Amino acid sequence: MKRPIHTEGPSEGDGTVHGDAVADTTVALIRERSAAGELVSEPEIALFLERHVATPDTSMAGDCVTALLARLLLENEDLKALRGADSQWYYSSRSMTGEYAEILLHAQEGPVRLIAETVRHSARIYQRPVPLEIFTEPPFNLAYRQVLDCLATMAEIEGCDDIATTTTSSSGVYLYSTKHLEAVHAEMLAEWFDVGQAENP
């Protein structure tokens, strides 16, 4: 039977119980991944610790990782958590904002949700429709076809009926949420962004 790794207190002399080192490793992992523009989930953290910290006769029990992370959030101001559908996700605000982390979280939840939440956020925060092309760029990284498929799906499923599109005189397609933007305003803004601004550089 493997012994659980202690996640509190100093390391012991025999090197099998890591104490603070586990905490330091976990914090460093979250910060590194944030610097690389990524979130890290609780299972990933557990797996990482299992591989890099645990020894043949110790292991990371799930609940002790949960407790460790809860403690680290309290002790490190920059560490933040986001609740996803299946897991908790972590990032460091030293190199990642909450807004960016939210986008990455939505990306974990599938392209339909990613697009819908991004469009809603843009309409709510900026009062702006979103050009369809942005979803083909980082951090969204969807294929153009995939974006079109998502739009078709949204038209059919429940919960996305606020997502609307408008097409400009230059054939640019823009998305907006009717919860936060009136159609007439969204249409005008899309035309301005796609055509008007280019004529008024």
Place this chain on the structure above:
Amino acid sequence: MSGYGGWAGRVLRVDLSTGGIRVEDTIERYKDFLGGTGIGYKVMWDEVPPGAKPFDPENRIVFAVGPLAGTGAPCNGRTAITTLWPTCWPLPLVASGHMGGHFAAKLKYAGYDAIVIQGKADHPVWLMIEDRKVEIRDARGIWGQGTRAATCAISEIMGRDAVVAAIGQAGENLAPMSIVLSGASHSAGGIGSVMGSKNLKAIGVHGSGGVRIAGNKDEWERLIKYHLSLLGANNQHVVPNSPQPWAEFYDPNSRWNASRGRRWGGAAHPVDTGACDPHDLNRIAYRSNNAAHFLGDDVWKYTVRGNGCASCPVRCHTILKVPSVSSKYDIPAVGQKTCVGLKFGANFFKELPGGPKGATGLEANMVGLHLADDLGVWCNYGQLQRDFIKLYHDGVIEKKLGAREYKSYSWGKYDKGDPSFLFELLPRIAGKVGELGTALGLGTGHLLERWNLSEETWRKDKKLGYWKLGHPKHHASDEVGQCGLLVNLIYNRDAVCHSHSNFTRNGLPLPIQKRLAADIWGAPEAVDGIGDFKPMHRSKARMAKWSLLRKELHDSLSLCNWMGPWAASPLRERGYSGDDSMESMLYSLATGDRKNREELDAVAERIFLLHRALTIRGMGTKEMRTRHDTIPEWVYTDKSGKAPFTKGAVHMDRKDVQVALDMFYDELGLDRATGAPTRATYRKFGLNDVADELAKTKLVPA
């Protein structure tokens, strides 16, 4: 010379009629007007009589820079060139063009704050300035050549460190739609033909001196670093155009388009622009790729790097390398430009295979920028192309040209969007060849008059982007509401003012913009969301006044109004505020003439008022409100029938505009009835002599 830093202390005077060259003391004569447009307006006021025409020898052309030119202050490379404006219609009035690059710094290093040129040489000449050595040189060998060849020829004589500002054939042939070009891409529109009228092909400057900073050097260093920390991307857009790990906000319309994976693919070793955290001051130059912003994302693969003006880390002139164009069109594969100039070629076409951002569009733009800069043709902020498209598609060109001339153009090529059509059109504009070349080279107002077309048609059609006096709108009411409208009233060309739009387009959410606006203009109502405009508010008048004064300040100090003012910043820890005292801090430390924000703005107001006085004297009337500050009809119209101040409407309400004018005139000390400065206003800003002269002809309101 006084003990001031910043200024070189000398203004160079050149009389091309007599060959006379002399210098005068900058501080004695011009300190109250700073430099740049301030010196330009002062010279025009003192020396050019009302009624003079742009091409008269007595007209002056004033190349003037400011006390910050040639220092380490960011974005200080702008030269203001002031003269009687040949495209201003129906009568020429004073205006200024703005040239970037290294001319401004070199002029200071040679020991001058300005060059004032008058008279007319009896044969083509160029002006050689090498520190104290100034010579009028024979230009007959380079007359008839484009700006590139002229620049090369002068550089052969002066050496590679010299900076040359030259006109092309358009300027030589007195086509009003002409530029002067410095370096590879830094042009000032509207000036070329005035130089041509004086038989002045070019100015070459080499300076081996420096600019003295009056203040403490460590303090200066700290100030420069502080200023750099507040810079955004081009046009002071302070958020990136796509989500970045460091960014709280983004705006797909921002010119801050660096991102991991977006690479300068045309560089010898492609460079990834990266995330560009705003705290990394060594990566400011990676933030903006204006070619990609304007011409589409495909352009990343042709991008070599950014280029730009002296001491500016923003480098908004993107260098492109498009190998296909050299064999196809016999033009260099490498070209560079910024902003509307990047689209010079494609803008002529209503239809292009693959659209304006496709491969043919890019080729058209490469052809356009090379031809325009070499021939020295000006686009008047895209008005040339908009006019051309309308006149062609309305059948006016066919009607106005004789059959023979009409057939001499390959209209089939044009209809198909073939960029080689530009080789037929642009040289004829520059050479004033035929009716079409001549008419297009006049500028909109004179063209309409020549072809007996109504200006009213242009003033009604929003698509044409026309405003007044032969010139287009520049960030007007459809974009910045009443503030944009007011900013567009004042000048005798397009407003070329970015103070207001740099703020409203900075990408921050409206509540943050409103918070910053309240700090500067006294109330959050100063800014509205676009298409969600609200009725006039006093703070909008304050914002309009501030926008104009800061523009004059920048043009007089040599700062770039395509970047400043620095009202917002990319720094979240500052709540995104910039520093509205940046200009006064830089000025005070550089010159030793301590002025706070309000005191320096008061100098800008003096400069502004002198421009207003020049307009009043030039027009011979004080009735600015009804005869000068006019508003095109399209401002009040909306095809969909929406009412003003409803969601999605960008048109203005007539009554509200009159309220806006009243408030604006109040803020500036202008008489409400006429829009002319009152005597008290002239007096307040030390312009009693100006008021006295205007009063002689009853041009000061009672």
